[in-house]
Amino acid sequence: MSPIARKSPATTTSPAWLSDQACPAPHGCERFTYQKSIGSDTKERLLWALLMTNDVERLAIPILIFSDGACSGNPGPGGWAAVIAFADGEICELGGFAPETTNNRMEMLATIKAIEYIRERAGRVAFYTDSTYVIRGITQWIWGWRRNGWRSAEGKDVLNKDLWEILAAAVNDRKGDDKIEWHYSRGHSGTPGNERCDQIAVEFSQGRKPRLYCGPLLQYSVAIYDLPEDSSLPEMRPKQEKKVAYSYLSFLGGKVYRHRDWGSCERRVKGQSGAKFKKAMEPADEAKILKEWGLTENSKIHE
Numbered sequence: 001m002s003p004i005a006r007k008s009p010a011t012t013t014s015p016a017w018l019s020d021q022a023c024p025a026p027h028g029c030e031r032f033t034y035q036k037s038i039g040s041d042t043k044e045r046l047l048w049a050l051l052m053t054n055d056v057e058r059l060a061i062p063i064l065i066f067s068d069g070a071c072s073g074n075p076g077p078g079g080w081a082a083v084i085a086f087a088d089g090e091i092c093e094l095g096g097f098a099p100e101t102t103n104n105r106m107e108m109l110a111t112i113k114a115i116e117y118i119r120e121r122a123g124r125v126a127f128y129t130d131s132t133y134v135i136r137g138i139t140q141w142i143w144g145w146r147r148n149g150w151r152s153a154e155g156k157d158v159l160n161k162d163l164w165e166i167l168a169a170a171v172n173d174r175k176g177d178d179k180i181e182w183h184y185s186r187g188h189s190g191t192p193g194n195e196r197c198d199q200i201a202v203e204f205s206q207g208r209k210p211r212l213y214c215g216p217l218l219q220y221s222v223a224i225y226d227l228p229e230d231s232s233l234p235e236m237r238p239k240q241e242k243k244v245a246y247s248y249l250s251f252l253g254g255k256v257y258r259h260r261d262w263g264s265c266e267r268r269v270k271g272q273s274g275a276k277f278k279k280a281m282e283p284a285d286e287a288k289i290l291k292e293w294g295l296t297e298n299s300k301i302h303e
Contacts, residue, residue, distance in 0.1 A: 061087035062126040064224065065114045066185065066193030069106025069131070070201035078103065079204025080110035081197040083224060087123060091220045093196075093212040097204040106201065107131035108163040111138075115170040115180070125180040130187035130194055132233060137164065138171055139182060183231035192223040243281060249289050249301070251276040256290065257302045 064085040071078040078101040082094045094113055098106065111127070111134050118125065129135065142164060145151070150158045158164065174180055185194045203210040213220060248265035250257045252275040259265035262279075269275035276293055280286045287297040 062124045062181070063087065063118055063121060064193075065118075065125060065127045066191075066197050066224070067107070067110035067114050067127070067129050068187070068194060068197035068201045069103055069108070069110050070198065070205040071101060071103040071106055072205045074103045075100060077101070077205050077207065078106040079201040079206075080106045080113065081200035081204070082110050082114035082117070083193055083196055083222070084114060084117060085217065085224050086118075086121065089217045090215070091217050091224065092117070092214045093200065095200040095204050095210065095212055097207070104131070104133050105160055105163060106205075107134050108160060108167060110197070110201070112163065112167050112170060115167075115174070119170075119173070122178055124177060125174065126183060127180050128183045128185040128191075128193060128227070128231065130185050132184065132236075134167075135182045135184060135233060136236075138167055142168055183228075184233045185228050185231060189228070191228050192226050196222045196224075245279045246282050247280045247286065249278055249280060249286060251293050251295075255302055256293075256295070256299055258286075 065082060067080070067082040069078065069080045078098045080096055080098075084092045084094070086092075094110075094117060096109070096113070098109070107129065108131075111129060111131075114127070115125075144153065145158045145164070150161050152158055171180055185191050187194060187198065200210050200212070217224070245262075248259040248262055250259060250265050250268045252269060252272055257265075257268060259268070265277055269277045278289045278292075280289060286301070290297055290299050
C-alpha cells in the first residue's frame with residue numbers, strides 16, 4: 001500500500017438523505033478545464049514543488065479544505081459546498097442541494113461531505129470554514145451535550161443532533177497524523193477558497209447546478225492557497241439578557257388599559273377595529289405612548 005493511501009475506517013451509518021450525489025462523474029465532480037488565470041506562475045512553482053516531493057514528504061503537506069453552506073430563507077432551500085486541495089496537486093470541488101433546511105445544517109453537511117470524501121487519504125487536514133457554529137460545536141460544545149444527554153446548558157434539545165453524531169464519528173476517525181486542524185475563515189472577506197464555496201452553495205440553494213471542477217491545481221482558476229492571515233476564532237459575544245417589558249398599553253373605545261403581559265393585551269385588541277397597543281419598557285415610556293396616541297400624560301390608565 002502506498003504511503004499516501006489510508007486504511008478504510010469502520011463505516012458509519014448515514015441516513016439516506018446524506019448519500020446524495022451532487023455530480024454524475026466519479027467522486028461527485030465534473031471534469032473540465034479552466035484557462036490559466038493571472039498568477040498561474042505561482043501555481044506552477046507550487047505544483048512543481050508538490051510533484052518533486054516523494055510520498056513520505058508529501059504527507060507533511062496538509063490536505064486543504066474550504067467549506068460553506070447557504071440557505072434561501074433559513075429555513076428554506078439550501079446548498080452546501082467544499083473545495084479540497086490534495087498534497088499531490090489535485091483539486092476537487094463538491095456541492096449539493098437540500099429542498100428544506102437551515103443554514104447551520106448546510107454548514108454541517110458541507111463539513112461532513114468533505115471529510116467523508118478524504119476518508120481514504122492519509123495526512124493531516126487544514127479545514128477552513130466561516131461557521132463558528134461548526135468549529136465550536138465539534139471542538140467545544142459536543143462534550144457537554146453528550147454528558148447532558150444531548151441537551152443544551154439551557155436544558156433544551158440540541159439542534160441537529162443527527163448531523164453532530166455523524167460529524168463527530170467522521171472527525172474521530174482522523175487521529176494522530178491524520179487529525180483535523182480547524183481554522184476560521186471570515187465570510188465575504190475576499191478569501192478565494194471561501195468565496196468559491198459561497199458561490200457554489202448559493203447557486204445550489206437557488207436551484208441552479210454550477211459546474212464543479214476536479215483536476216490539477218495548475219488549471220484551477222481559484223487561488224486556493226491564498227489563506228487568511230488570522231484564522232483564530234472570534235471571541236463569543238456574551239448573551240444579552242432578554243429585557244422584560246414594564247407593561248403593555250392598549251387603547252380601545254376611548255379607554256387606555258395597562259397589561260402586565262402580552263397575552264392579556266392581545267385578548268383585548270385582537271380583531272378590534274381601531275385598537276392601538278404598544279409595549280413600554282419602563283414607566284417613562286407610558287407617557288410617551290399616550291402622547292403618540294394624542295392623549296395627555298395625565299390620561300387615566302385602567303388596570
